[in-house]
Amino acid sequence: MEYWRDLSSWLKETYGRRLYRVPLDAGMTCPVRDGKLSSQGCTFCAGGSGSFAIAYDGQKLSAADLTYNHQDISAGDYIGYFQAYTNTYAPVSRLRKLFVSALSDPLFAGIDIATRPDCIEEECYGLLQELKASYPDKFIWVELGFQTATEKTARAFGRGYDNAVFEDCVKRLAALDIPVIVHVILSLPGEGEEDNIRTMHVLNELPVSGVKIQMLQILKGSVMARQYAQDPRKFPLFTEKKYAERCAVCLGHLQKDIVVHRLTGDGDRELLIAPLWGTAKTQVINDIRHIMKEKGIHQGDLL
Numbered sequence: 001m002e003y004w005r006d007l008s009s010w011l012k013e014t015y016g017r018r019l020y021r022v023p024l025d026a027g028m029t030c031p032v033r034d035g036k037l038s039s040q041g042c043t044f045c046a047g048g049s050g051s052f053a054i055a056y057d058g059q060k061l062s063a064a065d066l067t068y069n070h071q072d073i074s075a076g077d078y079i080g081y082f083q084a085y086t087n088t089y090a091p092v093s094r095l096r097k098l099f100v101s102a103l104s105d106p107l108f109a110g111i112d113i114a115t116r117p118d119c120i121e122e123e124c125y126g127l128l129q130e131l132k133a134s135y136p137d138k139f140i141w142v143e144l145g146f147q148t149a150t151e152k153t154a155r156a157f158g159r160g161y162d163n164a165v166f167e168d169c170v171k172r173l174a175a176l177d178i179p180v181i182v183h184v185i186l187s188l189p190g191e192g193e194e195d196n197i198r199t200m201h202v203l204n205e206l207p208v209s210g211v212k213i214q215m216l217q218i219l220k221g222s223v224m225a226r227q228y229a230q231d232p233r234k235f236p237l238f239t240e241k242k243y244a245e246r247c248a249v250c251l252g253h254l255q256k257d258i259v260v261h262r263l264t265g266d267g268d269r270e271l272l273i274a275p276l277w278g279t280a281k282t283q284v285i286n287d288i289r290h291i292m293k294e295k296g297i298h299q300g301d302l303l
Ligand code: SF4
Pocket: 029, 030, 032, 033, 041, 042, 045, 046, 047, 048, 084, 085, 086, 116, 145
């Protein structure tokens, strides 16, 4: 580990090579969008994925179908990433069709399912367990949009479930030997450094495999975009330097074993209203590394 446990090194250690996510859009929605819990969506969210996602209904894919593909990447070096919206929010028969198709596709080394912890039904846990046994050469990961351990903030952005639901879900997935990757947003309105550190500590106490950390982004089409247009002072967005410093502190408070899958936003550039520095990903990563080097800290050192 240089300063943090980065994804590409972990992939090489674990699978012997780098792997690349292929975003898939299986036409899902979310209970905070379709009216079951709410109809506005999480207030920062502009939709489930960028314009790169492939509309997917279980069809066989080839490298030629990918919106990006690299000539030096072989079939089997991709991950089928069910990214758009909540990818376990459908009848289990449909989930079976989607997941079996992707796991059977030689293009994919495994699948990565983005979802919410309150949307994995009993039958779905059973399906995941069954698929793990049926496809021993493939992997299944699950990504959970948690964002923060501060319940007050979660209520304010309309997450729609409490921490206990998340904690129970992480434990159940880990018991099935399914790596869980957790999404966290820094600079949510009303949150300070202590909230972010506490979120790291909550993750440390759970069998979490990986984390995706990002800055708050105001995206066109989101509820926050409207709120931001009315009163930007309610959104004290970080400068790039402040974000890099906060990331360095959070990484210092994150268990050394947890793999860092991402440290920047990966939203659609076309949708980004603010902060615009969020598109300079390499710069952000370099600054985080620089700050950690200057302070002499590595992931987990501040625990
Ligand atoms: S953040 Fe996730 S759960 Fe919330 S509205 Fe967006 S896709 Fe749905």
